Amino acid sequence: MEKYFVYDQRLDLHVPLKTIPWEKLSNDETKAIEVFWETERGKIPTKIKSLDQKMERIQEYLSKEESFKKACEWNDALSNLASIVNDLWLWYRIR
Template sequence: MELVTFEYDNRLGIAVPQFTKPLEELPYQEQVQVMLHWEKERGKIPDRIAELENEINVLQDLLYEESHFDTSCELNSNISSLASTINDLWLWYRADENVEVRAHH
């Protein structure tokens, strides 16, 4: 059984780690491998956020021109959903700021 897997999250557009036990309880070499893999995924987050911000801008332009109430509500809902995804991506981006792989003494 793998202690950590990375599963692609369609909503976020990146693979996120799935732990069966806390990182600090993993063998040191596995901690290193997990952190190296995570850094690759984490590096994709700024570009993904930029993509979502562009989608929001397009929807906001459509919303500005929209006069039909139901369509306006749908556009607002889509904008809100994208903003929520951006927020979650920022949480993942910051998730490892306090995580350090420590050598066993």
């Protein structure tokens, strides 16, 4: 599947390459690609749930944080996780 997918380390997920030449693929190849993608896509809700739990913990820490510098670090971590969740939702909607 390396010809059709690339591993996205940030998302911890194999995502389809944008240049899959569907019209040049055999039925077996398209079926294998679809099965592989559905397997990867099926991992997304669990990943999102885990990230949401991390975000909730960070929000708890942030609500108690008194150091401005540390609060900025927590906010940065929170925005990075939210960005990943957003990207995962976008990939989840692609069939």
